[in-house]
Amino acid sequence: MAKTASRLRKRTASSLWIGVYNCILVLLLPLISLILLKKWLCKPGYKKHFVQRLGIFNCNPLSACIHLHGVSVGECSAIAKLIPELRRQHPHLPIVFTCTTVAGSHYIERHWGGQVIHTYLPLDFQLTVGAFLNHFNPVLTMSVEMEWWPNLIRQARNRGSRVMLVNARMTERSKHRYNKMLGLFTFMVSKVHKILPQSERSYQAFRDLGVPPEKLMLCGNIKYDWPELKRADPTQKPARLTWVAGSTHDTEEVAVIVAHKQLLAHTSTAQLIIAPRHPERFEQVWQLLKASSLRCQRYSMQPEIDPTTQVYLLDTMGKLFSFYRAAHVAFIGGSLVKLGGHNPAEAVVQGAAVVMGSSRRNCEDICSPLLAAGALRDGQEPQQIAHSVLACWQNNANTVMQVKAGQAAIAAHDGALQKTTKQVLYQLQKAHQSKRKMHLYPMVIR
8 A cells, every 4th residue: 555655646746747847838839939930930941841840740650660869960970870780680670860950950861861760859749749659659769968858758658668868968057957856857767767878977967866876877978989980190180280160150150260360370371171060050151251351162162172272161061070180170169159069079089189168068078088188278269269279280299199198088988889789779679578568468557
């Protein structure tokens, strides 16, 4: 009787929290509608497949699938590393790959379009999520980093799907936020089968919030594990100063252009490659470059860089890695604005030193060892950016040693992908066993 009463209390508490969450969503519906309308009007790519966000799909329904979800390019490229082994081990089980941004959609279509079924994840309302799950019937649902959607998690679990959070990240800011709504966080944790934190810091943050240790497994950060990629030699760089501003956001291009003008005063042949984070901003950045009085070129008009070009706009997706390889230094975007910074490890693996602003909360776990190795320098405003880039180039021998030390720090994450894949395949096996039991005992109430 005591156990039954305890279960009823927990079930009532869970229903209360999800009810509060759904009431808040309904109250915010006018604001959500305005945000969607603004994106519809301002972002050309947002209109494509918009109905998928409402739970309407034009592909055939599935009897079962594996569901992978990431927010945008960085998260999608991380979780996509699991796809080859999932396809090898379960070739007849379709993979549904969802995202929430236009950039993420472009990445999936370009790199995985022929191997997965791609759609946007619908808004986290009960009806839209229910329509998604009815249509695709996932046996395993995986989100990456901190993609916590209560209705998706709850309904997927209630339908017998295994639910995982892979490469899970918990910053101090996130921990403080979830601590304020601990009831809802505890509810979501109760519905998740396994959480794979990406670092000791994230693991401890989950434990501090009350996540039981049996739900956690520290696997490391798959973003920094590239078993198929040979680390570039930082000595193999062009004679002229070449630097990349990668994954930049609004206002960051202005800062790097000003910094580049200062660099040109020291070395007139310096070359800057700018790669904006979002494709819809390519034209905006191009207009900014044309007004800069510098000699500019864009990839879409002329893929080969002219030797006289001072600033080159990389207005395409999927090429940034190769440009990092040819650069002495990479400025990592998202670090001058309040976005928390993007992944600096990609540039270091390709043999480039890194300059970043102070906004690094999304990548602090890798920034700390890179800072200690000397492979990462501060650049909060144009003059400091220019000074850091020039120092890396002028002290090349020292920079090479620091980049190699940074590559060694990244190598500490080797094996994260193997551990994560092993746990994902185990959860998939458990999902199949659960489905068989539900088939044998269809009247059992779970």
